[in-house]
Amino acid sequence: MKRTPRRRLASALVVAAAGLTLAACGQEYPNSTFLHNSEINTDIIALWDRILFMGTLVFIVVEALLIFTIFRFRAKPGAPMPKQVHGNHTLEIVWTLIPVLILIPIAVPTVKTIFKTQAPAVSDALQVEVYGHQWWWEFRYPEYGVTTANELYLPAGRTVNFTLRTVDVIHSFWAPGLAGKRDLISNKTNHMWYTPDAKLVESAFNGFCTEYCGESHANMRFRVFTTTPENFESWAAHQNGPAALSPGAMAAQAAADSATVRAVSRASVVPAPAPAPAPTMNAGYVFPADKLPAHTVPKTPIPARITFDDNLLAQGDASRGHDLMTNLANLGKAPCMTCHVIRGEMALITDAQATGPSLTHFGSRHTFGGGLFPTNASNLARWVKNAQIMKPGTTMNTFGIGEYSPLMKGNVTAGLSDAEIADIVAYLLSLK
Ligand code: HEC
Numbered sequence: 001m002k003r004t005p006r007r008r009l010a011s012a013l014v015v016a017a018a019g020l021t022l023a024a025c026g027q028e029y030p031n032s033t034f035l036h037n038s039e040i041n042t043d044i045i046a047l048w049d050r051i052l053f054m055g056t057l058v059f060i061v062v063e064a065l066l067i068f069t070i071f072r073f074r075a076k077p078g079a080p081m082p083k084q085v086h087g088n089h090t091l092e093i094v095w096t097l098i099p100v101l102i103l104i105p106i107a108v109p110t111v112k113t114i115f116k117t118q119a120p121a122v123s124d125a126l127q128v129e130v131y132g133h134q135w136w137w138e139f140r141y142p143e144y145g146v147t148t149a150n151e152l153y154l155p156a157g158r159t160v161n162f163t164l165r166t167v168d169v170i171h172s173f174w175a176p177g178l179a180g181k182r183d184l185i186s187n188k189t190n191h192m193w194y195t196p197d198a199k200l201v202e203s204a205f206n207g208f209c210t211e212y213c214g215e216s217h218a219n220m221r222f223r224v225f226t227t228t229p230e231n232f233e234s235w236a237a238h239q240n241g242p243a244a245l246s247p248g249a250m251a252a253q254a255a256a257d258s259a260t261v262r263a264v265s266r267a268s269v270v271p272a273p274a275p276a277p278a279p280t281m282n283a284g285y286v287f288p289a290d291k292l293p294a295h296t297v298p299k300t301p302i303p304a305r306i307t308f309d310d311n312l313l314a315q316g317d318a319s320r321g322h323d324l325m326t327n328l329a330n331l332g333k334a335p336c337m338t339c340h341v342i343r344g345e346m347a348l349i350t351d352a353q354a355t356g357p358s359l360t361h362f363g364s365r366h367t368f369g370g371g372l373f374p375t376n377a378s379n380l381a382r383w384v385k386n387a388q389i390m391k392p393g394t395t396m397n398t399f400g401i402g403e404y405s406p407l408m409k410g411n412v413t414a415g416l417s418d419a420e421i422a423d424i425v426a427y428l429l430s431l432k
């Protein structure tokens with residue numbers, strides 16, 4: 001048998017189709033919208049299934065008619081002129097009515113779903129305010145007094161109502177595993193709500209900005225953690241307070257404890273002073289690191305041009321880092337606190353004024369820099385040393401002495417040594 005080019009092409013197409021089919025079966029798609037994780041996603045899937053079904057039906061009928069016509073009515077030698085149908089009203093009405101009949105079962109559920117998703121959320125929904133920043137996400141829980149960044153905690157089974165705003169350009173908020181997209185538009189407030197399914201008691205999802213917003217648009221990601229209502233309350237209660245393990249909090253706790261001991265021992269009715277309780281170490285619920293699925297752990301390469309001797313990190317001291325950070329302005333260096341807030345520790349500005357992420361509970365977050373990097377000492381040291389190289393376009397200062405700052409177009413003179421950065425890193429990680 002001769003292998004004609006056409007035959008060869010056909011067999012190549014069959015192999016390619018089989019390969020694609022197999023690839024589709026063997027993969028899981030964690031960032032897909034086609035997972036029944038919320039009522040909104042279930043509605044989207046229902047619409048998709050219906051449109052795919054109707055579209056396939058139309059395709060088959062049209063192609064069949066086309067092929068039939070090609071063969072049945074092809075020109076034959078000596079055949080007479082075919083009957084002309086131009087101006088046939090019956091025909092025109094029929095071929096207008098058929099698409100109408102096809103579009104009605106698509107339009108009705110589509111419009112119904114649009115109205116459903118645009119309706120106000122139930123009144124007892126959890127309120128979350130989302131602020132888009134170039135290029136990170138701020139999440140505020142007004143009922144809990146919590147401000148955090150890039151990591152969204154949601155109680156499974158409870159409707160959450162998002163209020164979407166931007167402080168600069170247009171962004172778009174999308175956690176595909178949980179719902180559709182919605183834009184954050186300048187000078188306009190948008191809303192979106194959905195209910196993470198009650199079965200999602202320990203799930204993590206990736207989130208993205210899906211409206212091009214500048215240099216680091218692709219680096220503007222977030223995570224969603226769903227958990228039990230109890231865990232959520234524990235997390236929110238702790239996030240509302242100051243950091244638990246920081247040197248500042250420990251000192252305050254120790255002072256309070258010794259005051260209690262003194263007060264107790266002065267009271268004559270109590271024979272012996274009670275031992276001072278250990279400082280509270282409870283950091284509230286945090287999504288367990290070992291439960292993070294691999295696709296939610298960032299794998300961003302660290303720029304090789306930022307060098308840092310990781311051995312220095314072992315000598316980093318949180319108390320020294322705390323003192324250095326409170327003293328930066330006096331040392332003639334850029335203070336972190338003109339852009340960041342560490343509530344209960346040091347603060348020049350309020351959460352609402354901050355142009356950088358809240359660092360109050362920074363150590364309890366799994367990722368930083370718009371979800372670009374896993375939170376660990378090594379990544380953090382490079383971030384503080386030269387954030388502008390770690391994340392193109394960021395307005396955070398480059399702090400490493402001698403480092404090139406793309407924003408300032410020059411090398412940093414009044415900055416931090418690697419040993420000082422190691423102290424600051426130890427301090428930041430203590431902010432649980
Ligand atoms: C000019 C304002 C500014 C100053 C000053 C500043 N930062 Fe930042 N910082 C930012 C911005 C903006 C971001 C967010 C970057 C991003 O993800 O796009 C950020 C991010 C961070 C993050 C990551 C937070 C997260 O959860 O993603 C850390 C940690 C941090 N800064 C620490 C510091 C420290 C320590 C200092 C002082 C040595 C400092 N910053 C000074 C603006 C600033």
Ligand SMILES: [Cu+2]
Nearest residue numbers: 171209213220
């Ligand atoms: Cu964006």
